[in-house]
Amino acid sequence: MVSHFSPDLYSEEAIVATSVLSSSSSTAAMAPTADDLLSQVGHFLILLHGHILPRILLAYMLIYSVFILIKYRHTSISATPRSDLPGPKGHPLIGNTIEMAQRPPGSTHQRQMVFHKQYGKVFSLTVLGLGRVIHVREPQVVDHILRVNFWAYEKGGFFRETLRPIFGDGIFSADGQHWRWQRKAASKIFNVNWYRTYTSTVFRQESQLVINYFNKITDTSLTSMAKSSSAAHELSTPTSPLVDISVPISPVTSLREDRTLLDPASKVIDLQSIFYLFTLDSFGRIGFGESFGCLIDPEKEVPFAGAFDRLTANLSLRFNWPFWRLTDWWTGNDKKVAADTKTVYDFAYNIIHRRRALEEKTGVEGGGVMHDMSEGGDGETGAKRSGFLNNSGKDLMQLFMEATDEKGERLTDESLKDTLVNFLLAGRDTTAQALSWMFYLIHRSQTSKEVLIKLREEIDSVLQGGFPTYETIQAQKYTKACFFETLRLYPSVPQNIRCVLEDDILPGGIKVYKGEKVTWGIWGMGRDTDIWGPDAEEFRPERWLQGDKFPSTKFVSFHLGPRTCLGQQFAYIQAITVTSMLLQNFEFELVDPHNEPVYGTSLTLPMADGLPVRITRRRDGPFSREE
Numbered sequence: 001m002v003s004h005f006s007p008d009l010y011s012e013e014a015i016v017a018t019s020v021l022s023s024s025s026s027t028a029a030m031a032p033t034a035d036d037l038l039s040q041v042g043h044f045l046i047l048l049h050g051h052i053l054p055r056i057l058l059a060y061m062l063i064y065s066v067f068i069l070i071k072y073r074h075t076s077i078s079a080t081p082r083s084d085l086p087g088p089k090g091h092p093l094i095g096n097t098i099e100m101a102q103r104p105p106g107s108t109h110q111r112q113m114v115f116h117k118q119y120g121k122v123f124s125l126t127v128l129g130l131g132r133v134i135h136v137r138e139p140q141v142v143d144h145i146l147r148v149n150f151w152a153y154e155k156g157g158f159f160r161e162t163l164r165p166i167f168g169d170g171i172f173s174a175d176g177q178h179w180r181w182q183r184k185a186a187s188k189i190f191n192v193n194w195y196r197t198y199t200s201t202v203f204r205q206e207s208q209l210v211i212n213y214f215n216k217i218t219d220t221s222l223t224s225m226a227k228s229s230s231a232a233h234e235l236s237t238p239t240s241p242l243v244d245i246s247v248p249i250s251p252v253t254s255l256r257e258d259r260t261l262l263d264p265a266s267k268v269i270d271l272q273s274i275f276y277l278f279t280l281d282s283f284g285r286i287g288f289g290e291s292f293g294c295l296i297d298p299e300k301e302v303p304f305a306g307a308f309d310r311l312t313a314n315l316s317l318r319f320n321w322p323f324w325r326l327t328d329w330w331t332g333n334d335k336k337v338a339a340d341t342k343t344v345y346d347f348a349y350n351i352i353h354r355r356r357a358l359e360e361k362t363g364v365e366g367g368g369v370m371h372d373m374s375e376g377g378d379g380e381t382g383a384k385r386s387g388f389l390n391n392s393g394k395d396l397m398q399l400f401m402e403a404t405d406e407k408g409e410r411l412t413d414e415s416l417k418d419t420l421v422n423f424l425l426a427g428r429d430t431t432a433q434a435l436s437w438m439f440y441l442i443h444r445s446q447t448s449k450e451v452l453i454k455l456r457e458e459i460d461s462v463l464q465g466g467f468p469t470y471e472t473i474q475a476q477k478y479t480k481a482c483f484f485e486t487l488r489l490y491p492s493v494p495q496n497i498r499c500v501l502e503d504d505i506l507p508g509g510i511k512v513y514k515g516e517k518v519t520w521g522i523w524g525m526g527r528d529t530d531i532w533g534p535d536a537e538e539f540r541p542e543r544w545l546q547g548d549k550f551p552s553t554k555f556v557s558f559h560l561g562p563r564t565c566l567g568q569q570f571a572y573i574q575a576i577t578v579t580s581m582l583l584q585n586f587e588f589e590l591v592d593p594h595n596e597p598v599y600g601t602s603l604t605l606p607m608a609d610g611l612p613v614r615i616t617r618r619r620d621g622p623f624s625r626e627e
């Protein structure tokens with residue numbers, strides 16, 4: 001035994017062991033005493049225990065490791081690759097974990113596109129923690145997963161646990177009945193009446209705050225601007241007052257990490273930061289009846305926002321890095337994640353506690369908060385007892401505080417916190433990023449100047465110097481086309497994933513098995529020439545006014561099927577409102593018009609370094625081709 005497995009046959013211990021055994025046999029004839037025998041056996045056992053047994057075990061382990069290495073030479077230990085599908089060869093034991101976790105972060109969707117080019121429309125790989133992942137790209141296949149056979153797929157435990165610090169059990173990570181009742185409850189708020197009246201009013205008021213800030217930067221006083229811009233005349237009328245800054249503003253103190261005003265001398269601002277503040281303020285008022293007041297002083301830090309951004313960045317990295325617990329602990333990142341999670345939760349709980357206080361004061365569930373939904377109403381909140389026959393005057397928080405969950409129970413503060421944080425991500429990040437990419441696209445050097453000219457012509461001719469409303473927005477087809485075209489190339493959710501609940505056959509005959517993950521790159525699909533034609537990489541809003549119509553299964557930026565984005569109308573009404581008002585009043589020049597901004601690390605698609613632009617007041621008169 002020893003000679004077979006010992007890596008060091010002639011070591012001191014081995015020689016001693018042999019001599020012990022041989023001495024015991026050679027001395028047999030001399031009739032050793034019982035004490036001698038006992039002591040020799042004792043020596044032998046000690047030797048075996050101290051040296052030989054571990055060696056045998058070690059040898060077994062080595063052999064087993066070789067066996068495992070051969071067995072998992074191209075795959076992760078948690079799953080074997082699909083022999084019937086192509087895919088990149090993996091590394092022993094960890095499969096394709098390294099490739100998927102490779103830097104630069106925030107570019108998983110780009111790597112996925114490279115693999116698609118190499119392996120075709122469907123490929124599989126294995127990743128530690130995730131198991132076997134099937135990458136798909138055909139619109140019919142994605143439509144099948146999201147709509148046709150919806151119940152055979154779910155977000156699943158992996159998704160939920162990875163993103164728990166941010167989504168908890170909220171709508172984005174919930175499955176089954178828990179998802180269904182949240183969807184039902186939230187759906188009540190997203191209706192035309194709400195868009196036409198309350199939300200449109202808030203969007204205009206918040207856009208005006210952006211304009212006020214830009215006026216300050218461009219050294220144009222509000223009074224002179226109000227005189228010169230016919231769009232601003234609505235501000236002085238009682239039907240559309242500026243936002244009342246006396247409504248409760250959550251405490252926003254200390255210094256911003258990313259400043260909105262990058263260079264006061266040359267009037268360079270980070271437009272992405274401004275859009276984040278705009279969407280946060282708007283959603284605070286619309287969703288929770290809270291005016292965060294970020295746009296009243298955009299230079300002030302919003303601690304919640306910084307923590308939220310870091311958290312989404314950190315959590316997005318966990319998807320492809322199974323060792324995150326270890327590395328987070330090693331680098332101390334776990335403490336940062338915990339601190340950011342606390343900041344985000346505190347922010348949410350503060351809002352909830354204020355509502356609970358109102359509830360107690362009024363004796364009405366949720367505080368009975370209603371918004372003035374009359375045409376041109378000020379949209380401010382108040383604890384008004386219901387005079388409304390439908391839900392359209394309630395905000396999201398009121399709806400959820402009144403609702404009962406799938407078990408018929410009222411929501412706890414923790415569930416309300418989950419709702420709030422989920423909707424903040426949906427309501428703040430996605431639209432702000434889409435707006436940033438749109439302003440980048442329409443102003444970059446590679447885009448035809450005609451796009452901006454047409455956009456301004458439409459805004460000027462439809463609005464006639466007035467404010468955008470729900471009705472004018474329906475007529476602003478080119479502006480809407482620019483927004484959709486932006487989301488085709490820069491989808492706010494660039495990649496998505498589902499867990500297979502039961503064996504299924506995808507269109508084209510590809511089988512997927514229970515427990516596998518299927519993923520699709522929205523970013524890659526938006527640039528696929530097979531889907532969008534040879535000019536797929538071009539920013540050409542006209543495609544939405546000719547052949548391509550929305551909704552369509554090939555445009556998956558807002559998702560498809562029962563879980564399709566609840567806020568898509570909300571998003572484009574908001575985006576068109578602020579775009580129109582900004583382009584009516586200002587000219588923008590990218591600091592770097594030639595290079596694409598670097599993608600930030602997140603669950604969504606931010607620009608890593610924001611969007612630095614120079615702003616100047618737009619010269620009077622309609623935008624002309626000569627200008």
Ligand code: HEM
Pocket residue numbers: 171172183186423426427428430431434487491492493496556557558559562563564565566567568570571
């Ligand atoms: C440009 C803006 C937006 C884009 C591109 C976008 C995109 C998406 C996508 C891709 C999903 C599916 C996520 C998934 O299930 O994996 C989604 C879901 C959702 N979106 Fe949006 N979204 C946008 C804006 C908004 C806004 C402004 C709101 C709310 C005010 C919103 C509310 C939601 C909600 C509640 C869901 C979850 C639906 C469900 O699971 O049933 N979204 N969105």
